[in-house]
Amino acid sequence: MELAPEKPRVLLGVTGGIAAFKAAELASLLVQQGAEVRVVMSEAARRFVGPLTFAALTGHPVPGDWFDAQQEAAIGHIELARWAQVVVVAPATANFIAKAAVGLADELLCALLLATTAPVVIAPAMNPQMFAHFTVAENLARLRARGVRVAGPAQGRTACGEEGPGRMLEAAAVAEAVWRLLSPQDLAGVNLLVTAGPTREHLDPVRYISNPSTGRMGIEIARAALRRGAKVCLVLGPSHLEPPAQVEAVRVTSAEDMAREVLARAPQQQVIIKAAAVSDFRPADRQPQKVKKSGPAGACTLEATPDILAALGKKKKGQVLVGFAAETEQVLKHAAAKLKAKNLDLIVANDVSAADAGFAVATNRVHFLTPEGEVESLPLMSKLEVAQRLLDRVVRLLGNAS
Numbered sequence: 001m002e003l004a005p006e007k008p009r010v011l012l013g014v015t016g017g018i019a020a021f022k023a024a025e026l027a028s029l030l031v032q033q034g035a036e037v038r039v040v041m042s043e044a045a046r047r048f049v050g051p052l053t054f055a056a057l058t059g060h061p062v063p064g065d066w067f068d069a070q071q072e073a074a075i076g077h078i079e080l081a082r083w084a085q086v087v088v089v090a091p092a093t094a095n096f097i098a099k100a101a102v103g104l105a106d107e108l109l110c111a112l113l114l115a116t117t118a119p120v121v122i123a124p125a126m127n128p129q130m131f132a133h134f135t136v137a138e139n140l141a142r143l144r145a146r147g148v149r150v151a152g153p154a155q156g157r158t159a160c161g162e163e164g165p166g167r168m169l170e171a172a173a174v175a176e177a178v179w180r181l182l183s184p185q186d187l188a189g190v191n192l193l194v195t196a197g198p199t200r201e202h203l204d205p206v207r208y209i210s211n212p213s214t215g216r217m218g219i220e221i222a223r224a225a226l227r228r229g230a231k232v233c234l235v236l237g238p239s240h241l242e243p244p245a246q247v248e249a250v251r252v253t254s255a256e257d258m259a260r261e262v263l264a265r266a267p268q269q270q271v272i273i274k275a276a277a278v279s280d281f282r283p284a285d286r287q288p289q290k291v292k293k294s295g296p297a298g299a300c301t302l303e304a305t306p307d308i309l310a311a312l313g314k315k316k317k318g319q320v321l322v323g324f325a326a327e328t329e330q331v332l333k334h335a336a337a338k339l340k341a342k343n344l345d346l347i348v349a350n351d352v353s354a355a356d357a358g359f360a361v362a363t364n365r366v367h368f369l370t371p372e373g374e375v376e377s378l379p380l381m382s383k384l385e386v387a388q389r390l391l392d393r394v395v396r397l398l399g400n401a402s
């Protein structure tokens, strides 16, 4: 029997600001994303959100205060500090930042910070005036110099009604910072471009040819690459999904737009992954006005769209080029032919006729094919896991390329 891999262990510290409610969302998100989460709260944080909320979300009781003898006997602060693979403090108040900067240990969370060797990320949240104060800046600089990552704050309107940097980053962005600390940095500094989503080829301003792609596979590749330290550009066709905030997202509509944006950026990229389901055909004539129902139906003549991947394959010099093949029959045969025809280093083939793989679902079942004729067939897994396995291969290919 295969043992399930151990879950990454995240210690979430919550301090007393109005943004503490976002910490509940963060705890929930981290658990959903597969982490084991333990929460430690400051005294002040308990006035904003109850420990029971975090206990319910994480499945673990929240330890009492520093002087809780029972708690110390059950799971001491040193044990918790050793347990953590990453410590995240969100929200981090000005008070907490000051205490951490000087190394105070007057409450459990501060003591844990001194006792842990795990990487630490903090998400400051406070009034913009407070954030602008040089003491806060100085304290943050001290923490940064010690290797603490500072995520945010975001710009915008704070609960006190002022504008400026001070808002806690959204929970999803803080979670990404945590996953980054848990991931190998084997794509650090690598320029990686991903395409995702469908394209739309308009017949007239209101009608178009497209396909059911949602962009999820490419977005998960972008997310996984970011976590591993890559500089990611995502060229995204029409999609309702939100790309991770830290990618350079370029929105496009048609295959022609996608070709222009990708080819302009291609020379700077070390890796290009074309997960987009680009329309192969488009109407030969696009009508400038809506075609009237009352008029003759007429035939629609189609023409081929530019094959972006084939163009990249022709120009390729030392780049790692990965394509996707969405097939409904003879999946491996057709994918192998595309791999060769488009001069790729790897192709990811999937049968889009299956209900649990391909378009518009969170899971995928794929095969990796290499120019050497190797075929690796993966079981059904989440698109994020497919992305991680794909990037393992990309890292190996980059090693080969250099």
Ligand code: C5P
Pocket: 195, 255, 274, 275, 276, 277, 278, 279, 280, 305, 306, 307, 308, 309, 310, 322, 323, 324, 325, 326, 338
């Ligand atoms: O459409 P086809 O099956 O050939 O798509 C295979 C691969 O080629 C995919 O990676 C897709 O993103 C890419 N492609 C492209 N430009 C097109 C059509 C497909 O880059 N016009």
